Amino acid sequence: MSSAAASATPPARKKAKTTKKVVALAADADIVLKKVRELRKQTAKNIEAELSKTASAADYGSLKKEDLLEVDNLASPDVMARIEDIALRIAKQVLEKNHYTFTVPSRASTNQHYIKSLDRIALGSASGTRTFASVSEVRKTTITARCMELIYNVLGKGIHITKRDLFYTDVKLFVKQADSDGVLDDISTMIGCTRSNLNVVASDKGLVVGRVQFTEDGDVIDCTRMGVGGKAIPPYTDKITDIQSDAEFILLVEKDAVYMRLAEDRFYHRYPCIIITAKGQPDVATRMFLRRLKYELKIPVMGLFDSDPYGLKILSVYMSGSKNMSYDSAHLTTPDIKWLGIRPTDLNRYNLPEQCRLDMTDSDIKTGEIMIDEDFIKANPEWVKEMKIMLRTKQKAEIQALSSFGFQYISEEYLPRKLREGDWI
Amino acid sequence: MSSAAASATPPARKKAKTTKKVVALAADADIVLKKVRELRKQTAKNIEAELSKTASAADYGSLKKEDLLEVDNLASPDVMARIEDIALRIAKQVLEKNHYTFTVPSRASTNQHYIKSLDRIALGSASGTRTFASVSEVRKTTITARCMELIYNVLGKGIHITKRDLFYTDVKLFVKQADSDGVLDDISTMIGCTRSNLNVVASDKGLVVGRVQFTEDGDVIDCTRMGVGGKAIPPYTDKITDIQSDAEFILLVEKDAVYMRLAEDRFYHRYPCIIITAKGQPDVATRMFLRRLKYELKIPVMGLFDSDPYGLKILSVYMSGSKNMSYDSAHLTTPDIKWLGIRPTDLNRYNLPEQCRLDMTDSDIKTGEIMIDEDFIKANPEWVKEMKIMLRTKQKAEIQALSSFGFQYISEEYLPRKLREGDWI
Structure with missing residues (x-):
């Protein structure tokens, strides 16, 4: 108990010590403020520069801006409209007696690029197809269509759901949650919106x-x-x-x-x-x-x-x-x-x-x-x-x-x- | 997209449907309220009965109330006073040229009892000792004393810390976090306060x-x-x-x-x-x-x-x-x-x-x-x-x-x- 006993300072001495400490802390806060404000000014400048750069021509290294797939932050009606577009394209394919096919941007590591000037990883433009008429792809194609339908309903209601909720709406089709989770990212890239725009969230x-x-x-x-x-x-x-x-x-x-x-x-x-x-x-x-x-x-x-x-x-x-x-x-x-x-x-x-x-x-x-x-x-x-x-x-x-x-x-x-x-x- | 298309009801029909739904929900809420209020009344009665029972003679089965160790919710000054009591007892033992010994209530499963009338598990009165002069117990005894000292300081400052913080104040002594965590429960039972009263919390x-x-x-x-x-x-x-x-x-x-x-x-x-x-x-x-x-x-x-x-x-x-x-x-x-x-x-x-x-x-x-x-x-x-x-x-x-x-x-x-x-x- 040595230090406990030692800290039993008389009240008067303790108070003087506390006051001194408060004054020191206040002076310290002023110095800190000055330091941090310099950084803040620089940060604001950097943000302005970054935002204007992104809008015009950033340095994409060996890539061009149009080679990159970057999604937009879309409002729910816009996401719904894009799902309708995809649905119409599918309907057309079916009416023309073709089997329907989704075009899905690739998220493979070979298609991931670190963009130095933006200081983040972005997707390239490679993509693949997902065809209903292929034995190996029919299940994933159906899951993709079903998830799009469910997301359309969720957006229409203006609510948010979890990935687990989504999985449980059609366990028979999805079987494993990993299967429905996986296509969520596909759908985001297909639509060109953020995953949050789909109103499907994690906890x-x-x-x-x-x-x-x-x-x-x-x-x-x-x-x-x-x-x-x-x-x-x-x-x-x-x-x-x-x-x-x-x-x-x-x-x-x-x-x-x-x-x-x-x-x-x-x-x-x-x-x-x-x-x-x-x-x-x-x-x-x-x-x-x-x-x-x-x-x-x-x-x-x-x-x-x-x-x-x-x-x-x-x-x-x-x-x-x-x-x-x-x-x-x-x-x-x-x-x-x-x-x-x-x-x-x-x-x-x-x-x-x-x-x-x-x-x-x-x-x-x-x-x-x-x-x-x-x-x-x-x-x-x-x-x-x-x-x-x-x-x-x-x-x-x-x-x-x-x-x-x-x-x-x-x-x-x-x-x-x-x-x-x-x-x- | 079948159900998405089906849900595209004309606005008028949709509104009527919504209004009907709102009215139904309101009526429903009234019925629910009545049901829940009955339960609430019963719950309040049960709580009163439970509280008065705990105060007087509850049914402890084969045990007596005095056979049970149940801790109290203590204010920090009280916890500090009890630590001081323990410290004084130790000092006395040392001054009398004895090696000091803690009395620690047993938390073993043989000392755990389910009290039906209280509907919870409580500890019995079995206890053991922890002696400084024993080769096998010296480390745990020292950890117990050190933790008590640290807790005393924390309480004096009126702050809260995590178990991890506690562990890191003396890694050399504690070695593993499990060792400092374990004695926290011992100290609670020794002092007779809740673990929260020690101001050591989990996240x-x-x-x-x-x-x-x-x-x-x-x-x-x-x-x-x-x-x-x-x-x-x-x-x-x-x-x-x-x-x-x-x-x-x-x-x-x-x-x-x-x-x-x-x-x-x-x-x-x-x-x-x-x-x-x-x-x-x-x-x-x-x-x-x-x-x-x-x-x-x-x-x-x-x-x-x-x-x-x-x-x-x-x-x-x-x-x-x-x-x-x-x-x-x-x-x-x-x-x-x-x-x-x-x-x-x-x-x-x-x-x-x-x-x-x-x-x-x-x-x-x-x-x-x-x-x-x-x-x-x-x-x-x-x-x-x-x-x-x-x-x-x-x-x-x-x-x-x-x-x-x-x-x-x-x-x-x-x-x-x-x-x-x-x-x-």
């Missing part, structure tokens, strides 16, 4: 707390008044409108434990920010929500992740998207997330005790070696440097390792210092 | 939406104005105060997909209820929150779970608690949850199509056979009947199987009919 995982207000399905939500638990990010981000904020940056944290610490400490009161977590591997809704916040508010995003290949992998999903949904990367990815911590160099800079550093496993090292060759890492020399240190020292560390300095070290020391020093890359 | 998973308002850490939260995503249940339920509600019942759903459907349809507007989910296996915070809602509002809880042994198992954790935390069952369990659906008898009553019924696996059947012998099932003959049907037909069904009748079948047909007919057991 929600994300949480948000801090300096942002928005309207969700008619309800005004103020995330500074959401207690310590915060607000669940809805699976239907299209129901979010009228986003308002006085935040200077977005703090994206990998783990809910860290989110909980920052939420309880009301970190966003002292450092004007919006705190978001998807509790590990991000879901589509959280990724869309993050992107919208960044682009509508034009503020930078700082990432707080474990210092291990898995943490980097999660960060990469936010930044460059998952390969499986590369056709929709434009609406799901948030390029230019600053890597705030825990970075491999932090382990020594912050004197992380030896017992809080973990040895990387063989599989960690293998993943790390693949990561360092990924385009989104190679695009940033400072990230490459960090990755090399990780692979050389073969050490990893979780964000929670900072708790060894005290439970509130992260919100009272680590993050303020990081922000004050502008220590992001 | 939060639960969501709530519907007719309830409360204050969370000073913020007023209105769960009817939380959009379609709802509010995250905070990991620190002690920060929730001043619960207000005009709900007639609580709808507890196993899966977030069903929660999402009901939240989007704003089911609680038509049928005054509070909708809660823990997304599968419930966390401590959701269980405490549910219990508080039921006991403070004195309204019934209806459970909507998959019709399989796993669904029942989750329901049993809400009702009777997990064996691991039986010492704290009084604050975590919500007895008398009505089993609304999906029940094995529903499969035929609602003509669930053959393809939506799944065959139980061998492991399902084994789990089911264990479940039917559990006290909380045996306590309710109607539950036994349902379990027998499940084991005889060897069929299971997920809640989402109802989607085969249409995506909104659950909120527009199934639940209203269930409630109207008072079809809960």
